[in-house]
Amino acid sequence: MRDFRHDLTALALNTATLGHNVPGAGAGWSPERTIDACAERGIGGIVFWRREIAGRAAVIGAHARAAGVSVAGLCRAPFLVGPLAPRGTVEIRDDFRLAIDEAAALGAPVLTIVTGGVEAGTKGVAESLKIVAERVAAVLPHAAACGVQLALEPLHPVYAGDRSCLTTARDALDLCDLIGAEGLGVAIDVYHVWWDTDLPRQLVRAGRRILGFHLCDWLVPTTDVLLDRGMMGDGVADLRGLRAAVEAAGYRGFCEVEIFSANNWWKRDPAEVLDTMVERFRSVC
Amino acid sequence: MRDFRHDLTALALNTATLGHNVPGAGAGWSPERTIDACAERGIGGIVFWRREIAGRAAVIGAHARAAGVSVAGLCRAPFLVGPLAPRGTVEIRDDFRLAIDEAAALGAPVLTIVTGGVEAGTKGVAESLKIVAERVAAVLPHAAACGVQLALEPLHPVYAGDRSCLTTARDALDLCDLIGAEGLGVAIDVYHVWWDTDLPRQLVRAGRRILGFHLCDWLVPTTDVLLDRGMMGDGVADLRGLRAAVEAAGYRGFCEVEIFSANNWWKRDPAEVLDTMVERFRSVC
Numbered sequence: 001m002r003d004f005r006h007d008l009t010a011l012a013l014n015t016a017t018l019g020h021n022v023p024g025a026g027a028g029w030s031p032e033r034t035i036d037a038c039a040e041r042g043i044g045g046i047v048f049w050r051r052e053i054a055g056r057a058a059v060i061g062a063h064a065r066a067a068g069v070s071v072a073g074l075c076r077a078p079f080l081v082g083p084l085a086p087r088g089t090v091e092i093r094d095d096f097r098l099a100i101d102e103a104a105a106l107g108a109p110v111l112t113i114v115t116g117g118v119e120a121g122t123k124g125v126a127e128s129l130k131i132v133a134e135r136v137a138a139v140l141p142h143a144a145a146c147g148v149q150l151a152l153e154p155l156h157p158v159y160a161g162d163r164s165c166l167t168t169a170r171d172a173l174d175l176c177d178l179i180g181a182e183g184l185g186v187a188i189d190v191y192h193v194w195w196d197t198d199l200p201r202q203l204v205r206a207g208r209r210i211l212g213f214h215l216c217d218w219l220v221p222t223t224d225v226l227l228d229r230g231m232m233g234d235g236v237a238d239l240r241g242l243r244a245a246v247e248a249a250g251y252r253g254f255c256e257v258e259i260f261s262a263n264n265w266w267k268r269d270p271a272e273v274l275d276t277m278v279e280r281f282r283s284v285c
Numbered sequence: 286m287r288d289f290r291h292d293l294t295a296l297a298l299n300t301a302t303l304g305h306n307v308p309g310a311g312a313g314w315s316p317e318r319t320i321d322a323c324a325e326r327g328i329g330g331i332v333f334w335r336r337e338i339a340g341r342a343a344v345i346g347a348h349a350r351a352a353g354v355s356v357a358g359l360c361r362a363p364f365l366v367g368p369l370a371p372r373g374t375v376e377i378r379d380d381f382r383l384a385i386d387e388a389a390a391l392g393a394p395v396l397t398i399v400t401g402g403v404e405a406g407t408k409g410v411a412e413s414l415k416i417v418a419e420r421v422a423a424v425l426p427h428a429a430a431c432g433v434q435l436a437l438e439p440l441h442p443v444y445a446g447d448r449s450c451l452t453t454a455r456d457a458l459d460l461c462d463l464i465g466a467e468g469l470g471v472a473i474d475v476y477h478v479w480w481d482t483d484l485p486r487q488l489v490r491a492g493r494r495i496l497g498f499h500l501c502d503w504l505v506p507t508t509d510v511l512l513d514r515g516m517m518g519d520g521v522a523d524l525r526g527l528r529a530a531v532e533a534a535g536y537r538g539f540c541e542v543e544i545f546s547a548n549n550w551w552k553r554d555p556a557e558v559l560d561t562m563v564e565r566f567r568s569v570c
Contacts, residue, residue: 083505117505117521124523125480158443160480161505161521167480174482195410195445195452197459198483220368220402220446225510236402236446238409 001244002252004282011281012045012072013038014214014258018273019266020049029270031060037271038069041278045072045254050102057105065107072254073212074099074108077150079116080135081128083162089135096139104146110211111143112151112187117162128165129175137179144183151211152176153187158225169193169202176209188246189214189258191229194237203249210251215239215285216259227262231276233284243285255285286529287537289567296566297330297357298323299499299543303558304551305334314555316345322556323354326563330357330539335387342390350392357539358497359384359393362435364401365420366413368447374420381424389431395496396428397436397472402447413450414460422464429468436496437461438472443510454478454487461494472497473531474543476514479503479522488534495536500524500570501544512547516561518569528570540570 004010015034029037031052038046046069053060053074064071078095079085086092103111113136119128136150143150152172155164166172172186186206191214193199203210217235222228232239243255257277259265265273289295300319314322316337323331331354338345338359349356363380364370371377388396398421404413421435428435437457440449451457457471471491476499478484488495502520507513517524528540542562544550550558 123521124526125482126523129482156443157441157480158507158510161503161507165480168482171482195442195450197410197414197453197456218446222443222446225443236408238411241409 001247008042009044010255011043012047012254012256013043014047014256017257017259018270020052032063035064035067035069037274039067041274045070047073047256049075053106057102061107071106071108073110073112074103074106076112076114081119081131082117085116093138097142100143100146100148103148110149110151112153114153115164115166117165125165133175133178140181140183149183149211151185151187154192156192168196169199173202173205185209185211187212190237190242191216194218200245203245207250210249212256213246213251214256214258227260229259229261232280239285286532293327294329295540296328297332297539297541298328299332299541302542302544303555305337317348320349320352320354322559324352326559330355332358332541334360338391342387346392356391356393358395358397359388359391361397361399366404366416367402370401378423382427385428385431385433388433395434395436397438399438400449400451402450410450418460418463425466425468434468434496436470436472439477441477453481454484458487458491470494470496474499475522475527476501485530488530492535495531495534497541498531498536499541499543512545514544514546517565524570
């Protein structure tokens with residue numbers, strides 16, 4: 001396993017950790033100020049959300065590179081199926097292509113896909129997963145032309161109805177196999193998969209198709225399944241075991257900290273959050 | 286598949302559906318009144334919780350048999366690991382044995398096991414599952430002597446931290462294989478496993494070890510992961526597909542309706558709940 005005690009080059013901040021989508025949270029830090037705060041601490045990478053970079057992707061990407069911070073990825077493609085997806089196949093495809101364009105303008109090598117939940121008029125996840133496969137396959141040539149890889153991120157099964165019919169690494173790799181194209185892989189987030197005893201086997205199967213590894217922790221109790229994620233070390237996920245499994249599969253990319261925490265971390269000074277993130281990355285991950 | 290349109294003998298009520306654990310819910314119906322209400326409708330089976338039968342198990346079991354309603358099972362063994370388990374190995378074992386004795390006195394052929402979550406001082410689920418295996422193995426001879434089968438019930442992964450380190454049919458069967466004794470099987474609840482694309486394969490593997498099949502539905506949105514289960518047909522679970530898979534594996538037992546619904550079904554007249562349950566069982570299951 002890589003030794004991160006004195007090396008933060010593999011640590012990446014997902015800006016959601018600073019409460020990017022909560023008015024007033026993150027002390028209103030701009031993307032540039034967030035980049036600079038990462039650079040000051042030696043944090044190697046950053047991942048933005050589309051709402052933060054809209055219309056300014058190239059400028060923000062250049063700022064990061066000048067500061068010595070890699071843009072590790074962009075969150076995310078539109079929901080492709082289910083109750084939260086845009087209405088209409090054309091709208092979904094167009095927004096998906098736009099997200100790819102934005103990732104390319106930002107200089108992000110990877111765009112994350114959260115699939116969306118169960119498609120109206122269907123039961124279970126099987127039909128929805130088929131539609132996801134079609135909609136991903138349709139944009140892959142454009143992604144390849146833009147030099148952007150697509151990462152299917154399985155979410156925790158608690159979201160299977162509304163946010164992600166894709167719930168396991170196994171299903172994500174099955175989708176990759178079904179689509180059968182280059183430039184498609186998976187993102188592994190410990191919050192979503194920490195409970196899955198099949199994960200190590202699937203990671204070996206994934207190999208070089210692991211395009212992202214996300215860190216936080218699963219709190220006991222979890223008071224809100226969407227907005228009560230824990231800082232690494234505060235929960236029950238086996239973070240070191242999960243990283244060992246990802247690295248045993250060949251992964252050498254960023255460890256991206258993504259913590260949705262409306263009532264705890266999003267209420268704190270973002271500098272404190274970053275400092276804590278660095279300390280925990282060194283000590284418990 | 287079995288045809289239930291005109292036959293309720295395979296339908297069982299889990300008394301939780303009437304809000305057994307909410308003061309004032311279920312209109313305060315006694316176990317006997319609940320049995321009689323099932324008998325009036327031709328519902329074939331009933332499953333009680335320990336709190337309802339404490340000290341009166343034999344009398345209640347006899348009332349059910351006299352009314353022509355089978356006692357299909359008893360909920361449940363104590364949590365065996367994790368933050369909600371009784372303190373101390375001896376306390377857990379003694380209460381587990383008591384639950385088996387109560388099942389035997391009631392005439393219930395199956396006692397359900399919900400394992401409990403992640404054991405203090407450990408990370409991930411692996412260590413906790415090992416402890417579960419030890420604690421189940423320790424009481425199996427007593428269960429066999431009492432003629433009670435034990436059913437490991439995987440719960441939804443949203444409960445992995447606090448209520449059930451056991452989250453999939455795969456893991457439940459792995460535990461059965463590890464323990465390697467007769468009289469141990471699995472209970473399949475659609476609420477907990479509806480999202481799992483590996484389920485059909487695991488059910489085939491399970492075969493005669495499927496000791497229970499539980500019905501409700503997964504609502505979109507689900508407002509509370511513990512107490513907002515849906516009535517069959519109101520959610521996105523593929524109920525007919527799940528029953529087909531269970532029956533393809535050889536299951537011919539009860540379809541047990543277990544709906545925790547603090548803000549909807551538990552607030553209604555229990556007679557209405559039973560009538561709706563019967564109608565939905567006929568039409569959508």
